[in-house]
Amino acid sequence: MIKHHPTQDLLVNHANGNLPLSMAMAVSAHCSLCDTCKEQLAQLTAQAADLVLAQPKTQNVISGEDTNSNQYEHEGTKTFATQNATLDIEAMMERIMAQPVATNIPNNAPLAVQIKQQHYTVPSAFRQHLTRPWQILGKVSRMRFDVDEMGTRASLLHIDAQGEIPQHTHKGYELTLLLAGEFSDLNGNYVPGDFIMLDGQHQHSPKTVNGCLCYTVLDAPLHFTKGISKLLNPIGELIY
Amino acid sequence: MENIQSQSRQNRYHGPITSLTNAAMDNDTPAHTNLESQVDALAMLILQVADNRDKAAFGQLFQYFMPKIRAFGLQRLNQQGLAMDLVQETMTSVWTKAHLYNAEKGAVTTWVFTIMRNQCFDMLRRVQHNREDTFGDDIWPLCDATSEYDIQPDHKLTAQLLKHLDALPLAQKQVVQGIYMQELTQQELADALKVPIGTIKSRLRLGLEKLKSFLEIHND
Structure with a gap:
């Protein structure tokens, strides 16, 4: 059973489209794997939609309507501007209604991913990112996505059976979404769908018995703490 | 169509569309009608667009949603032109994808919000990152993966x-x-x-x- 979920705050922000791409993909992928959060997200989206798009019960004089019309504040230009705006709107409607019915409906069925002769399926949120090359270092393989968000790094991470990542802490937060397989750390075992958010305070050393595929988001490079693997720090950049 | 055009001349860009529920419902509901009948009226209009490519119905949807989408766009994108782009892109999807709306899955407002938020997400990335990518609809699918669109693989x-x-x-x-x-x-x-x-x-x-x-x- 999935025990680790995004916080309410993350879900609300996701419903409103406020998260950066790397995190939006994580919450979306979690919701494809977790019916509880999927249901909750649907409700939060309906609430957000009500706020923005439902007809207000009473027309508020100090609402956005009024401030928006500031551009017409000069009486003399008002009629002219309004007529122009109306013409623009009509032209826009004509343009829109000249469009045919959309036939290429995006399919959001899970997608196949193959690494080291293993076949996995991943949520369709990753659809346009899966063409990146895998970088393989021993038991650890990484496919780094091109999300272009400052220092944030988003990747698919595959660890072979019996593999582990050297113990490390994080400078910033680290999000791991387990997509397939299993892994465990000091805090217990994880199943596909588990959404594990750790901040810079935590140290952990994930191990997997049968192998796993994860989606990870890091906003700072991993920072290794355990003895000899300190030497690996420059490689941390490479692995994730 | 005549009717819609004269309406849009009277109402400015952002004028309240009080005629929506009256026009769409066949009874004497007052303009400040409750939310429920508004929901029904919007769903009926979407169905008319989906089934008959009904331009008058689309006109009413446009009149209803345009000022709200524009206000949302102004708040998020902070620019008049971009806000109107958001209106155009969102309403284009409403016109071309009306057949994807499923009343059992939720209200029309939720469906239009989904389209608008996805579009706005892509536009923000365009503004902030100068990226032409379109990921919104992958992150928040417009319809559930259903077997009717799936081709059974061999x-x-x-x-x-x-x-x-x-x-x-x-x-x-x-x-x-x-x-x-x-x-x-x-x-x-x-x-x-x-x-x-x-x-x-x-x-x-x-x-x-x-x-x-x-x-x-x-x-x-």
């Missing part, structure tokens, strides 16, 4: 193909995987790999020819 053939995929040169393998496993369009793939679309086409052709020759050998 599992035996797929397994056989996958076996041979690894034998392809990397460049061809990427393209075949992208198109057939990740369901990208050729353009999306070209953008992702940063090569011209012609290169994608030729790699795909070469890759498929090679796969075909593998299968022919092994089917003998």
Whole structure:
């Protein structure tokens, strides 16, 4: 059973489209794997939609309507501007209604991913990112996505059976979404769908018995703490 | 249509559309009608657009949603022109994808919000990151993955193909995987790999020819 979920705050922000791409993909992928959060997200989206798009019960004089019309504040230009705006709107409607019915409906069925002769399926949120090359270092393989968000790094991470990542802490937060397989750390075992958010305070050393595929988001490079693997720090950049 | 145009002349850009529920419902509901009948009225209009490409119905939807989308766009994108782009893109999807709306899954407002938020997400990335990518609809799908759009794959053939995929040169393998496993369009793939679309086409052709020759050998 999935025990680790995004916080309410993350879900609300996701419903409103406020998260950066790397995190939006994580919450979306979690919701494809977790019916509880999927249901909750649907409700939060309906609430957000009500706020923005439902007809207000009473027309508020100090609402956005009024401030928006500031551009017409000069009486003399008002009629002219309004007529122009109306013409623009009509032209826009004509343009829109000249469009045919959309036939290429995006399919959001899970997608196949193959690494080291293993076949996995991943949520369709990753659809346009899966063409990146895998970088393989021993038991650890990484496919780094091109999300272009400052220092944030988003990747698919595959660890072979019996593999582990050297113990490390994080400078910033680290999000791991387990997509397939299993892994465990000091805090217990994880199943596909588990959404594990750790901040810079935590140290952990994930191990997997049968192998796993994860989606990870890091906003700072991993920072290794355990003895000899300190030497690996420059490689941390490479692995994730 | 006549009716709509004269309406839009009276109402400014952002004028309240009090006539919506009256026009859409066949009774004497007052303009400040409750939310429930508003929901029904919008759903009926969407159905008319989906089933009959009804321009008058679309006109009413446009009048209803335009000021709200514009206000949302102004708040998020902070620019008049971008806000109107958001209106245009969102309402274009409402017109071209009305048949995807499923009343059992939720209100029209939720569906239009989904379209608008996804579009706005992509526009924000365009403004902030100068990226032309469109990820919104992948992150928040407009409709559930349903079997009616799924083509049942031939599992035996797929397994056989996958076996041979690894034998392809990397460049061809990427393209075949992208198109057939990740369901990208050729353009999306070209953008992702940063090569011209012609290169994608030729790699795909070469890759498929090679796969075909593998299968022919092994089917003998």
